[in-house]
Amino acid sequence: MRLEEQVVIVTGAGKGIGRGIAEQFASEGAMVIVATLVPEEGRETESAIRERGGKAIFIETDVSSEISIIRMMDHTARTCGRIDVLVNNAGITVFKPLLEATVEEWEKVMNIDLRGVFLCSKYAALQMKKQGKGAIINISSNHAKATLPDTEMYAAAKAGVNGMTRSMALSLGKHGIRVNAICPGFTDTPHYRKWLQASGHASVVEEEVLALHAGSRISTPGDIARLAVFLASDDAEMITGTEMLIDGGMSARLYNSRLC
Numbered sequence: 047m048r049l050e051e052q053v054v055i056v057t058g059a060g061k062g063i064g065r066g067i068a069e070q071f072a073s074e075g076a077m078v079i080v081a082t083l084v085p086e087e088g089r090e091t092e093s094a095i096r097e098r099g100g101k102a103i104f105i106e107t108d109v110s111s112e113i114s115i116i117r118m119m120d121h122t123a124r125t126c127g128r129i130d131v132l133v134n135n136a137g138i139t140v141f142k143p144l145l146e147a148t149v150e151e152w153e154k155v156m157n158i159d160l161r162g163v164f165l166c167s168k169y170a171a172l173q174m175k176k177q178g179k180g181a182i183i184n185i186s187s188n189h190a191k192a193t194l195p196d197t198e199m200y201a202a203a204k205a206g207v208n209g210m211t212r213s214m215a216l217s218l219g220k221h222g223i224r225v226n227a228i229c230p231g232f233t234d235t236p237h238y239r240k241w242l243q244a245s246g247h248a249s250v251v252e253e254e255v256l257a258l259h260a261g262s263r264i265s266t267p268g269d270i271a272r273l274a275v276f277l278a279s280d281d282a283e284m285i286t287g288t289e290m291l292i293d294g295g296m297s298a299r300l301y302n303s304r305l306c
């Protein structure tokens with residue numbers, strides 16, 4: 047119960063990594079604000095937490111809309127009196143060849159994955175500044191560091207998140223606010239399963255993906271969530287401005303060989 051009495055906002059907490067993070071924070075005693083787009087998903091996360099004796103409030107939120115973010119932050123501050131932790135998790139992926147990608151797709155990815163992080167952090171930090179303490183955790187991606195073809199928009203947005211994390215850590219440190227990024231690698235979520243199916247060779251691709259990992263397994267939302275809880279806790283008091291890769295050793299490998 048490291049986070050008893052703390053108020054934690056998790057964006058995109060309707061499923062996948064965000065839901066895992068929301069559930070983990072709730073199990074540590076926090077009041078979790080489930081700030082997500084799809085009401086059915088948001089209510090499901092809220093109910094799952096409450097059924098286990100945790101505290102959660104679903105607030106319908108679109109992180110690509112400034113007014114929606116302001117309403118969610120105001121509602122949280124009015125209902126809970128404070129905001130201790132913000133986890134910027136909401137994100138979408140558009141993998142599309144550069145030569146076919148449109149400005150509309152570019153703007154959609156940027157507005158959710160990058161501008162959403164900027165705006166949520168700004169409005170949460172205004173409240174955290176009054177309290178003199180806070181933690182912001184940005185769920186970035188390993189694509190911020192190494193990427194693949196046809197991934198320009200997503201890779202740019204996530205690299206932007208890492209850059210912004212460093213600057214926000216420096217800007218907000220004087221108000222007692224720490225800012226860090228988590229860069230997950232492959233993580234087993236509905237989004238990952240959809241990506242596997244879209245490949246048309248799900249079992250072959252899955253086998254290839256598992257072989258890239260030191261322990262032959264990919265992350266679960268719980269793996270990411272436990273790192274987020276640590277970064278939010280006072281145990282991480284001296285950690286700010288960092289980007290933490292959590293990829294089961296995938297990026298440690300120099301090259302792929304069938305022999306080793």
Ligand SMILES: NC(=O)c1ccc[n+]([C@@H]2O[C@H](COP(=O)([O-])OP(=O)(O)OC[C@H]3O[C@@H](n4cnc5c(N)ncnc54)[C@H](O)[C@@H]3O)[C@@H](O)[C@H]2O)c1
Binds near residue numbers: 060230235
């Ligand atoms: N799954 C992976 O392998 C992986 C790897 C690296 C990084 N990530 C990052 O982790 C985060 C979560 O990914 P996931 O795989 O759990 O995704 P997911 O698609 O399974 O879940 C995303 C959640 O965000 C919500 N959402 C989407 N747009 C929103 C908006 N405009 N406002 C508010 N909520 C919105 C969705 O409704 C959903 O509940 C993303 O930022 C993603 O880029 C995922």
